[in-house]
Amino acid sequence: MMGGYGMMSGFGMFIPLLLIGFVIYVAFRLSNGSYSIRSRENNALDILDERFAKGEISEEEYIHKKKILR
Known part of the structure; x- marks a missing residue:
């Protein structure tokens, strides 16, 4: 009965990881002095x-x- 629920929880974990990666990228670019x-x-x-x-x-x-x- 789980059907697509297992897939949704996997996708739901992907979004926070993507956001964390983006924040790390922006922090690195700003600390690099390019701005x-x-x-x-x-x-x-x-x-x-x-x-x-x-x-x-x-x-x-x-x-x-x-x-x-x-």
Whole structure:
């Protein structure tokens, strides 16, 4: 008489496990620093440094933009 009840309880256990996995994934991504403002600032400064090193911008423009980013 259990019929589909056994299958439902198995599916019912799958949803909480899926939610726990999702929470762990989100926590890992946030702790990894990929969403931090600080890493974006450093990335912008790295790009600015590269552009200055390649000669794409002048020293004056480099200093001005660096002040803005900090």
